[in-house]
Amino acid sequence: MVFSSRIAGGEHHCIDLANAQAALGHTVHVIGPAGSAIEHALDDRVRYHGLRLPLLRGLRVRRLTAKLGAEIVHGHLGPACKAAAAATGRARVGTLHVGYKAHHHARMDALVCVNSAQVGHLKDFDGMHRVIYNWAPERSSACCAAKATARTLRAELGIPASALVIGCVGRLHAAKGMHTLIEAFQRHAPAQAHLVLIGEGPQRAELEALRKDDPRIHLLGFRWNVDELLGEMDLYVSSSREEQFPLAILEAMRARLPIVATATLGAREMLDPARSAIVPVDDAAAMGRAIAMALEARVRDNRRPVEYDMDRYDRAGAVRATLGLYHDVLARQGVEMHDLAGLSVEDARG
Structure with missing residues (x-):
């Protein structure tokens, strides 16, 4: 879930994560505003639900996720996390693309920290947390x-x-x-x-x-x-x-x-x-x-390329880590999630 009309960093991450999860065989829905550019960047296997107005967003999200039978509701950016928190009866996960804010994130069941410094700001947070680095999304003419x-x-x-x-x-x-x-x-x-x-x-x-x-x-x-x-x-x-x-x-x-x-x-x-x-x-x-x-x-240096260590920012590894967090949150709530761990890394990359 991400409530943005345009695509920037957090939106790109949400899109790429949804596409990767769908490629692994999960049923994935994305909730966002009607008419958002996000809808057209999603894989055909991902269904988009556009909300036309921001009024009573939390209530509408709770009803929609119940209707879809969602096990996990994953919010990206503050407004989506705030709405996701209203989806009681679901495992509620948020990614801290911007940073921890109690009024957006305190009611979540788990949070993804995108850097290690964020952990120090979670002192009043009672849910689970895990540091999972983002990855660079594919943004080339080959994919678009x-x-x-x-x-x-x-x-x-x-x-x-x-x-x-x-x-x-x-x-x-x-x-x-x-x-x-x-x-x-x-x-x-x-x-x-x-x-x-x-x-x-x-x-x-x-x-x-x-x-x-x-x-x-x-x-x-x-x-x-x-x-x-x-x-x-x-x-x-x-x-x-x-x-x-x-x-x-x-x-x-x-x-x-x-x-x-x-x-x-x-x-x-x-x-x-x-x-x-x-x-x-x-x-x-x-x-x-x-x-x-x-x-x-x-x-x-005659425009010599700079070599960086990119191993920490592997897309497939981050997707696996995110699914692992889902498993752990559901296990804490006594819910068993279908195990897709047998799929390959190439499958995770879509």
């Missing part, structure tokens, strides 16, 4: 062929092959700190470098104004084929003011890009400071200096 652009990034934007390209992926919202990134880029990046922001959101007009008439800064909007776009970049910057576990950083790691990131909880846990630059939040000067140094190193 009808939605991907046909041209390469550089051809589309007129960027020379020799120019250095800095990328950032995320919702255009003040919490993502892209206004700081634009300032850092304009002050410190080489004159021939380009900055590409991928995403959509309420801060677009403000970012357009900050960009002014700088032809090197591109607001690309929402794109499905993030993997291909990252493949044409030279540096990834995560400028967020707060992140629990940024999927975009995982995508940049998978693309083997050097990374500059603000010192959020997620970035500090995911990145090795010896291999990536971690800078203070909202510090345009520090970010700009780190960007300049990273680009210098990129040229010096």
